[in-house]
Amino acid sequence: xxxxxxxxxxxxxxxxxxxxxxxxxxxxxxxxxxxxxxxxxxxxxxxxxxxxxxxxxxxxxxxxxxxxxxxxxxxxxxxxxxxxxxxxxxxxxxxxxxxxxxxxxxxxxxxxxxxx
Amino acid sequence: xxxxxxxxxxxxxxxxxxxxxxxxxxxxxxxxxxxxxxxxxxxxxxxxxxxxxxxxxxxxxxxxxxxxxxxxxxxxxxxxxxxxxxxxxxxxxxxxxxxxxxxxxxxxxxxxxxxxxxxxxxxxxxxxxxxxxxxxxxxxxxxxxxxxxxxxxxxxxxxxxxxxxxxxxxxxxxxxxxxxxxxxxxxxxxxxxxxxxxxxxxxxxxxxxxxxxxxxxxxxxxxxxxxxxxxxxxxxxxxxxx
Numbered sequence: 001x002x003x004x005x006x007x008x009x010x011x012x013x014x015x016x017x018x019x020x021x022x023x024x025x026x027x028x029x030x031x032x033x034x035x036x037x038x039x040x041x042x043x044x045x046x047x048x049x050x051x052x053x054x055x056x057x058x059x060x061x062x063x064x065x066x067x068x069x070x071x072x073x074x075x076x077x078x079x080x081x082x083x084x085x086x087x088x089x090x091x092x093x094x095x096x097x098x099x100x101x102x103x104x105x106x107x108x109x110x111x112x113x114x115x116x
Numbered sequence: 117x118x119x120x121x122x123x124x125x126x127x128x129x130x131x132x133x134x135x136x137x138x139x140x141x142x143x144x145x146x147x148x149x150x151x152x153x154x155x156x157x158x159x160x161x162x163x164x165x166x167x168x169x170x171x172x173x174x175x176x177x178x179x180x181x182x183x184x185x186x187x188x189x190x191x192x193x194x195x196x197x198x199x200x201x202x203x204x205x206x207x208x209x210x211x212x213x214x215x216x217x218x219x220x221x222x223x224x225x226x227x228x229x230x231x232x233x234x235x236x237x238x239x240x241x242x243x244x245x246x247x248x249x250x251x252x253x254x255x256x257x258x259x260x261x262x263x264x265x266x267x268x269x270x271x272x273x274x275x276x277x278x279x280x281x282x283x284x285x286x287x288x289x290x291x292x293x294x295x296x297x298x299x300x301x302x303x304x305x306x307x308x309x310x311x312x313x314x315x316x317x318x319x320x321x322x323x324x325x326x327x328x329x330x331x332x333x334x335x336x337x338x339x340x341x342x343x344x345x346x347x348x349x350x351x352x353x354x355x356x357x358x
Contacts, residue, residue, distance in 0.1 A: 022344065022347075025340070025344045026344050026347050026348055031291070032337050032340050032341050032344070033291075033292065033337065035340065036333075036336060036337065036340065039340070096178075097177075097178050100177050100178050101177055104177045
């Protein structure tokens with residue numbers, strides 16, 4: 001069984017994550033597009049922390065017999081990996097766009113200089 | 117008195133087949149209206165076709181999405197000091213002949229934002245697919261609830277703005293799936309709203325940008341944006357268009 005204290009800490013930690021993410025979006029420091037995965041992370045962790053039966057069942061499925069909260073760590077790690085992977089794709093797109101911007105600026109500068 | 121300057125903002129992505137006709141139709145409504153096509157990095161001849169039909173073309177260096185494209189138009193309208201802006205889609209689904217009807221509440225000084233609504237007068241002839249109809253209804257109800265005003269159509273891309281509206285949207289406009297959130301931001305900023313019944317035509321060429329896969333992201337993103345927007349404070353803008 002999951003210790004009650006571990007569940008409580010899990011619930012509090014996921015709630016804190018959810019509140020921080022929402023507050024960042026509200027203050028326009030995080031765009032909705034990039035907040036969704038974080039909100040999903042917080043939501044899933046919240047459900048698994050609060051719904052102890054589900055956590056124990058999932059622990060049974062994946063063969064974690066001694067300490068079910070280990071599944072919480074595994075799920076959290078999985079989501080963090082997903083967020084990181086998502087960010088890698090975002091950075092790739094941004095760097096491509098940055099190159100295009102620099103190229104367009106160079107062409108524009110040349111055209112402006114020709115006019116002088 | 118100087119004449120009122122009006123700009124039509126037309127976002128377009130790969131619409132070479134119809135953009136010429138769209139530009140012609142707007143210019144046929146009134147020669148007073150300047151047409152600005154915002155080309156969101158099309159891979160076809162959209163920009164060249166629009167230019168040859170007499171539009172000013174703003175070409176984005178890469179695809180920024182519909183919201184960013186439309187906002188480019190609002191920024192242009194602000195920088196070029198236009199008094200009125202009309203936004204309509206580059207796929208020909210909005211009927212340019214309805215532009216004067218849309219501008220009327222602005223001309224009378226009654227509204228800062230006019231939405232061309234498909235449902236302003238109850239059931240229209242426009243019947244979107246079932247799932248879409250439900251979505252349109254739910255978003256309209258939600259925005260009505262959050263703004264305290266009765267809004268019939270928040271997903272319409274056919275809108276008219278006065279100077280106050282142009283200034284607001286030039287500064288603040290969501291980047292993806294913008295219409296619903298933009299409506300709420302406008303109402304919460306104190307813009308006066310009018311709604312005019314319009315018809316939407318079926319698409320003639322090209323493909324709609326909303327695919328089934330993206331619908332889920334659309335719904336979740338808009339719901340989150342509405343929730344967060346209603347938690348924000350917006351400075352009240354005065355309707356000073358008279």
